[in-house]
Amino acid sequence: MRLKAILTFSAIGLLVGAALILYINITASKSFSVDGLVLNEADPINGSYVYLAAGCNSCHISEEDPKKGYLAGGQKFETNFGTFVAPNISNSNLYGIGNWDFKDFYGAVKLGQNPEGNHYFPAFPFTSYSRMTDQDVADLWGFWQTLPSVDLPSGKHEVSFPFNIRRNLGIWKTLYLQDSFMDEKNDRATYLVEALGHCAECHTPRDAIGGLKSSQWMHGAKNPSGKGTVPSIHPKDLGWSREEIVEYLSSGFTPNFDVVGGAMASVIENTSKLELSDRILISDYLLRLGDK
Amino acid sequence: MFKKINLKRFVLTFALLALSATILLAHSGTKDPLVIKRMELMTSMAENTKVLGQMMKKKIAFDSELATRALREIAKLSKATPAAFKVAASDPKSEAKSIIWDEFDYFTDLAVQLGDSATSTTIKNYEELRPALMKVAAGCKACHSKYRE
Secondary structure (H helix, E strand, O other): HHHHHHHHHHHHHHHHHHHHHHHHHOOOOOOOOOOOOOOOOOOHHHHHHHHHHHHHHHOOOOOOOOOOOOOOOEEEEEEEEEEEEOOOOOOOOOOOOOOHHHHHHHHHHOOOOOOOOEEEEOOOOOOOOOOOHHHHHHHHHHHHOOOOOOOOOOOOOOOOOOOOHHHHHHHHHHOOOOOOOOOOOOOHHHHHHHHHOOHHHOOOOEOOOEOOOOOOOOEEEEEEOOOOOOOOOOOHHHOOOHHHHHHHHHEEEEHHHHHHHOOOOHHHHHHHHOOOOHHHHHHHHHHHHOOO | HHHHHHHHHHHHHHHHHHHOOHHHHOOOOOOOOOHHHHHHHHHHHHHHHHHHHHHHHHOOOOHHHHHHHHHHHHHHHHHHHHHHHHHOOOOOOOEEOHHHHHHHHHHHHHHHHHHHHHHHOOOHHHHHHHHHHHHHHHHHHHHHHEEEO
């Protein structure tokens, strides 16, 4: 009888230990190096283009920043998991990322983790940015060095338990962070939409723990704030022509000449400054979603 | 792959349980007359913008007089916008953000600016259409980006 109890407790102990080891492994941040990356010298001009296409300012622009547009953060994003506050990512040494080096930046953009090894919440769309080329990340970092610093403190996220435990995001990343693209063509159009533009982050519905439902890619989603919806941009729902999508990305006019609003307005502000050829590619990507 | 699927199922179940207390509010279809009036005003604005847009796309023939009339109508509607929004009315169907009534002076400024811009713009030939339309778009966007869902 006693032997049976000892064996039972030992088995439970082993299971708990194994589960703990598994948890620690899965939830740990990634150790990585940028030394082995094959990179050309950073090109800030291309970096400024990547900055536009990736829409960094759309979320990190600050209303309180008197200069406007310099990534001081502060915008709030209400979700089912709590309210996320875009942090100051300007070059401020005190409040921003002025003390970072390229490795820190690379870890944030490509791996979704901060220099201390803590996971970012996926309100920051690193699942899309992780598909960015190393050279574009380097060029973006080169451009970043030309941006001013804004000394405004970041706000605190208001995320409820258990979602506030950053370590658990390691599990989330195991499930959802991947390098591969959804679109098999994997061309510049794919890159613009899936990596830089991160369109799916808003236009694809999410499951109960915030992962994108890939089976409903670009089919629209509930607005995370709880009010209304983010429209489907799948061609079967959208029904716009190539010319009409390009016009929307250029001026914000829908085919009915309604004008873009809400969060999409700043996206259009950025896409309107991209090369026309890239706006056409984005349009082509969306239209070919209907081929599947 | 095997490990991932099991893990996903586990985390999903956990999250579903954690979120089970979340109350989903179903939007009812209430129809506030004030909101309807606002929506009609915005629709009229879009219809007049569409006249300019269709001319630009050459779906209708260029007509300087018609284009100018559409612009003046946009100006009139813009200047009527603050009055239409003066009373804070909300409706599930409405896309207006409540911040409008926190920042009503600025909201008014933006509407007046669009009105002034549309009043001072002229369209004498086809080449002047797109720049005029872009000015209207900029005015609409300035307001929509801040005050529309």
